[in-house]
Amino acid sequence: MRLIRGLTNLKRLSGQAASPLADGCVATIGNFDGVHLGHKTILDQVKEKASALGVPSVVMIFEPQPREFFQGKEAPPRLMPFRQKFKALLAEGIDMVLCIRFDDTFRSYSAMGFVEDVLINGLAVHHLVVGDDFRFGCDRAGDFRLLEEVGRAHDFTVENTRTVTVDNERVSSTRVRNALNVNGLEEAERLLGHPYRIHGRVVYGRQLGRQLGAPTANILLDQIPALRGVYVVRARIETGRWLDGVANIGLRPTVDGKRPSLEVHLFDFAGTLYGQHLDVVFRHGLRDEVKFDSVDALRQQITRDFEHARAWLADSSATPTN
Template identity: 85%
Template sequence: MRLIRGLTNLKRLSAEADSPLAGGCVATIGNFDGVHLGHKTIIEQVRQKAVELGVPSVVMFFEPQPREFFQGSEAPPRLMPFRQKFEALLAEGIDIVLCIRFDDTFRSFSAMDFIENVLIHGLAVRHLVVGDDFRFGCDRAGDFRLLEQVGQEHDFTVENTRTVTVDGERVSSTRVRKVLNVNGLEEAERLLGHPYRIHGRVVYGRQLGRQLGAPTANILLNRMPALRGVYVVRARLETGEWQDGIANIGLRPTVDGKRPALEVHLFDFAGTLYGQHLSVVFRHGLRDEVKFDSVDELRQQIARDFEHARAWLAANPAQPIN
């Protein structure tokens, strides 16, 4: 799979004599946060049509997401960071990912600017899969009907996305966030098609966990996570080995309270994880994130958390994780 970052690189690629877009493509547009069952169905629509036409399949999304650009810290939390989304799309068999920077310049594009510069001259799109409620361009003036009209003039077709429901309700990123917000890990797994997880690179921290008797692998998060609290987890190391552990995800209010992070303590693990990418699967919620009056009080609570986590693991042996 190929990653194209920005309109400049898209223009450069489309001008190459051996460009993979020389024959056009089949594309879809969205946030694809979580790459849940609904997203996977859309991706399969795109892949099937791309095979039929003999052209690449393309997923286009934006960084930051439009709601993050307009709402800042008030925007909904992300389900997965950029790298994890890219890897998830790779696993679904997408040929090209186009990531466009959403900034003041791009937001000023009219609907026709977007169609001409991105879809026609950039991607040479031959078939587009989007929801019939899709809006785009400055002031959200562009819609599904406009795409169909322009497509007739420029020889591309537009198809509505298929809807996936679970228990009679549409699967969406908003729905996944809602169930995670109340620790509905089992329901989230049904909506995603796999247990909820976060991937990230382990960075050097302030060594506070070690001082508290619980050395942790620290993964910084650029956005507030959909989950907050203390969880029993299972983590996959770069070696492919799985380790049980406990994790705190959120703002660490007793010792920090400023930047969101995922702190993972792996039981019975003595190696070093700095620089590695971990895949952390959330299995069971233990408690909410709490600000303690003292570090000593926090230390005592961590000891209780460890005891509760080990007891839960003993009663719930790990099963193979997909």
């Protein structure tokens, strides 16, 4: 799968004689946050049509996501960071991902300017899969009907996305976030099609976990996470080995954390993980994130967290999930 970053690179690619877009493509547009069951159905629509036409399948996403651009810190928390989203789309068999920087320049695009520059001249789209409530362009002036009208004039077709429901309710990123917000890991798993996980790179931290007798692998997060608190986790390191442990995800209020992070302590592991990418699966909630009166009180709570986690893992019903 190929990643195209930005409109400049798209225009450069589309101008090449041997461009993979020379024969056009089938595309869809969206945030695809979480790549849940609803998203997977949309991706199947795109892949089926692309295969029938013999052209590449393309997913267009944005960084930052539009609501993050407009709402800043008030935007909904992300379900997954960009790298993890890209890998999830790769796993679904998409040929290309076009990632457009959502900034003041892009937001000022007129609806027709977007269609002409991006869809027609850039992607040479043959078929577009979007929801019938899709809006685009400056002041959200473009809609599904406009796409259909322009498509008839420029020889591309537009298809509405299929709706996927679980328990008679549409699957959406918002619904997954709402489930995670109340520690509904089982519901989130049903909506996603797999246990909720975060993939990220281990960086150097303040070494506080080591001082507390619980060394952690620290993963910085660019946005406030959908989950907050302490969890039993199962993590895969780059060797492919899976290890059980405990993770704190949030802002670490006891030590005045200012940037959201995921701190993972792996049971029965000795070694360094700096620079590696971990795949962290959330299995069971232990408690909310709390600000303790002292570091010593935090140390005591960490000991209890480990005891509770090991007890849960020892339960015969706690079947390992990869």
